[in-house]
Amino acid sequence: MSKKIKIKYWPNKPSINLNNAIVNLFIETEKKLMLKTNNKSHQYLYLDILNTITRNELLKSILHQFKELILDIIEINLNNTIIIKLHKKIRTIFIDRVSNDFLLKLKCNYAIKNNKKFNDSNNNLTDYLLIYLIFGSSYIENNVFLFETLYTPYNHVKILLENFIIQTGNIIIKQLIYNLNNSPNINKFLKQQNICNKLYTSNRSIILFLNNLKWQDLTQSYIYDIKSFYSERQKVWIISSKGMTTQYIYLSKEKKLQSFNQMKIVFIFWLETKDLLIPKAEKFIVQIAKYCLYCSISLFSNLILILIRIIVFYLNK
Template structure:
């Protein structure tokens, strides 16, 4: 039997939220290793600090929900402020996390943080500018107002019959992606790579897979390349195909899945150079099979002609030999 998410604000909605957060917390005892094909910023953390980060993130989300309810924000205001709310949450959670690790570094981090704005100058935060609605807005609407207030055409099912599992997926994805953004945020505040490596090793938060300077440097280089590829290729293709990648916690570790989501609004956020690149990729996907088929046919004809020509030459040579033998 499918369990559905409550449609409106009620005691039932409150109970569903409590149940949802309880079930998510239970998953933190699972294996939290990365089982995806992608590198994640949280991979740099060992399991102890990864779990701590997830717990802090979910606690701050709970506080955020209570603050929004207390401020009595309506849906229109929530949508308007969504990006700013999400960035504030990331900064606040990052502050708490780093304070738990090293109070001295926390004071330095706060001084640096005052100099930055909401729009971060790195590729990973550029993804947030496009996807913050799917990452946070829909989840907050489900948790605060109920499923009846979600836009009708975003997901493939009737909003009045939103599966409980769907909201759970959005929450898991939120915790993992926000945690990833937090580690990205922290790593970008270091003046140099050696400083970042020193901090990770000194505070014993680093994953044992990244114990050498070379492995950590390679890890960050891979992430930079991955972010570029996602920003210019994977993200535009996902938007065009009406798909959204979500990260989930399974019994075997962190995995990724795709869910359907109408992304017409996101399509308008894509820059012209990305649209041109997307058009080129789609044209390539359209043209390549036909080109391959054409060359396959041509190759078969050439092979057929060569075989026939070679056969005729052999037959002619045999006839000439037989002719001279009889003569």
Template sequence: MVEYWPNKQGLHLNNEVAHLFSNIQKKFSYNLSNITNNNLYIDILSNRSKNQLFHIILQELEVLILDIIELNLNIKNIKTLNHKILYDLIYKSSISFIKKLNTSEIFSLNINKQKLLLLKRLFLEDRLLIENLLIYIIFGSSKIKSEYFAFNSKNTPKEHVSILLENLIIQISNCVIFIIIENLKSLPKITNFLISNQLCNYIYISNRSIALFRNQLIWQDFLYLYIYQPKLIYSSRYKVWLISSNGLITKYIHTLRSEDILKLSKIKRIFIFYMEIQDLIIPKLEKTLLICSKILLYIFINFLGNSLIFFIRTIISGFYPT
């Protein structure tokens, strides 16, 4: 039986939020290895370090929610401040994680969302990443536009809200490690930071392995930002990261993304236009080619058949001359 998320504020919503946070904390004890074909910056961390980082982000999210309630922000305020809210969550989570390490490394975190590919991607998806989740948690499902997802907003499955929360924690965690690595800059510093704080997965303990890892992620972020993300937006899909009993996995949810199309650059819009043309022309082209191939096959078979008959008659006439 499908259980639904509360659609308005009240004690029922508060209890469900408490259960939601409690349930996801239990998942932090699972195997947190990435079992997909896509790399994450947190792959560089050990399971224990991921667990620690996930807890920090969940705590920062709790503080953020309480601040929004205390400031009495409405939905319009959240939509207006969504970029800043996401930025603050990333920044405060990064600072809290560094403080927890008691590291001697001096950090002056620079988060440039215009230059860093991963951040550009996240801030383009801010509504799906955090805005909807905050509205579900603070105001209930009735305040979400019904056309956003493939179900009536008043009948939002609890599992859907859980998916959004898991995705947020994994994506923010990934962003935190990305920012720390980018601010350390040099490979020796990155390696020393990871090893001295006992953070790293044993696979990444050399400068060479970390360099290869970074290069793969930079290329992956580039492809996602300029090819896969526009394709997902055009297809009205959103990729989410989840915690399963076997490790971190990805799934896709269907959601209206017409607002995201307006945020795209000219190059990405050209790519979407190309896909639209492709969707229009290729089916017709395939149909035309299929008809042509059938005609050519028919002509070839007839020609081959007639040639064979002529050849047989020639042989027979050679044996039995008139």
């Protein structure tokens, strides 16, 4: 007789249970960051350019700074509405703080200029994570995720935290690379600080790496993000036993449609039309193919019969 798997749910309101859940969550995540953080997905990360030690230190620093951020927000007693309104500013300030801490540990006087366009890649997952950690699951809107808000799985919040850490680290290194401006400067900086991944120790390898990332960002923005929006899925990064990888979670995206430009809306319309017409077109084509095949077989059979009769006729003569 198989045992039923007991699902662990996230607390739905501020309480001792929520505090304990947060402590356990951070301890579990910190243990994961001590293991493998190599990129095991089929996609590039700006984090890939760092060696393993530096990448781990950066991700652990993000987790540590995030603990302090949660405590600061609780201390100033912000409500959930204000957090949602200020989540972009909170995220920008947080990224600046972690970036400065990262460079300070490297004993580097270099300053990273914040590029706000890099801070929007995580959609609304950051403010959902903040609300889960500060107020509990009952403050999340209904129909945002697949499950009822009062029955939010513990692992769901764990995924959001891991995704936040990886995405934040990726943005920090992306900003650093774009601030350094060109491959010789990037190569020089990484080698001087002794933080470079051995795969990217030459200018040529860095150029190829950055070109692959630019192409990936372009296709992600104009193809995969729109397809994910259409199917109401959100790609998230997680830390598995093998390393960093991706998976998809359900996320309602009704509000995001207003921010799409005309080109993206046209692509969504094309996806809608494709889903409506292609099944019918496929059915029609299959029926036509069957009819053509039947006619071809009948014609071929009749031709063989005629040929046999002609042969028999001439043999009888």
